[in-house]
Amino acid sequence: MKWLAVAIALIFAQSIDRFVEAAEVDVQLVLAIDVSSSVSWDEYGLQMQGVAAAFRDELVIDAIQSGPMGRISVAVTQWAGLGQQKTVMSWRVISGPEEAAALADDLGLISRAFPYGGTAIAEALDHAYALFSRDGNISQRQVIDISGDGKVSIGPSPDATRNRIVNKGVIINGLPILDSAKDLEIYYQDHVIGGIGAFIEIAATFEDFSRAIAEKLAREIRSTWQGV
Template sequence: MTTWSRAVLVMAGVFVASPGAGAREPVDVALVLAVDVSRSMSPRELEIQREGYAAALNHPDVVRAIAQGAYGRIAITMFEWAGTTAIREVFDWTIVETGADADALSEIVLKSNPSGLRRTSISGAILHGIKRLEAAPFEGFRKVIDVSGDGPNNQGDPVLDAREAAVSRRIVINGLPLMTSDGPGNGFNIADLDTYYSECVIGGPGSFLVPVSGWDQFPEAIRRKLVLEIGGLPASADRAIPAQFSPNQPLRGLSEPYDCLIGEKIWDQRQWMFDDR
């Protein structure tokens, strides 16, 4: 970090850690990528998702956003999730400062081999993201969990409880709802997944979501989302949707509270249809 950058942070009232014994290295953002690999997604969808993340991680726009931060570096980790016990780490906490750093992570993701796993526990993904952030060897000026998913929570703790656990720790949750309809588990999907994510999943100051209605949109969506998260930009700076808003209406205007247990209720009603989803 340059002397000028340090001075800017100090004037803004931000604590700046100095290297030394016991000090965690400061970064602009500590970012957890939580990627859905539930069996409601087809093998082709999993492949598109893997390739989209790989392309986004070393995209010039993302690398530029990293370089423009006060510290000029971020810490990032990535895991795949499905049910409460179905979590697989893709890569551990890694500092990214340069294009070469980003290229190395992109290669790791591209070589990964995601496979569909049982159930959908967004709450489990959030709680695991909290654990990863608390164990991080870096101190993020901002702490973010980035959750992608194609369906509502249907296993584990209620998603509102997990969200509260994150927000109470000053962790922001952003969402990437995959509003596609060609996977094998449509019986457990909901048409208003963007509303569900806005009302039940994302939270914290500046949180936002980027809906994906077709897989052809995914590479650009994840790239834009990473740029916003890394740069700490407001969602209005792009086509992202700020917290509490959906594409068509302000959710604060809903006449009744959104049912954040809709996924659990669908599971109870339809589990006989897809017993292994």
């Protein structure tokens, strides 16, 4: 029976580790990045480099450290068509420039999850929402930050999915990239974003993505305690 006692001790120790690692954070944030066929490889690079640069930006670092807890929890997904959603970075707690820089460095090493595919926004939102149940941290605010350069091309309109997720208390913010769809801002406003204080930050082009994502992250992180 000695082996049983050892096994129980290991399970107990692992449970304690998970408890110790859990933290109360200001916001749990899922970044959902579009890698559908409309996104070229250069544009994919601009998105990932933009997200990485945002976590090195003093605007974002200051927003994180200014919160009541002074830390946030972040996960990153990539999405395209039906069945094409992948978590490319599991939950990480960020509380200062060192952790943010480490996250940025890791983002720069992430390969594109799907080389092509349609634009299935509803499935992307469902996948992003499911990630909250896998985060050992807790917060008063859960946010999905979805970016993309097009409207739904496959699967249902995101309205019903958006409404179901928002009714669970989650906020969905959008970053439409207007390269090929100049009315995408209106589409995101009407069909994608939702929840208390939900907002859109526009990127006029993929080259503008870096600026847009930094300003968007700072705003949605600060919204946690400023009630924006």
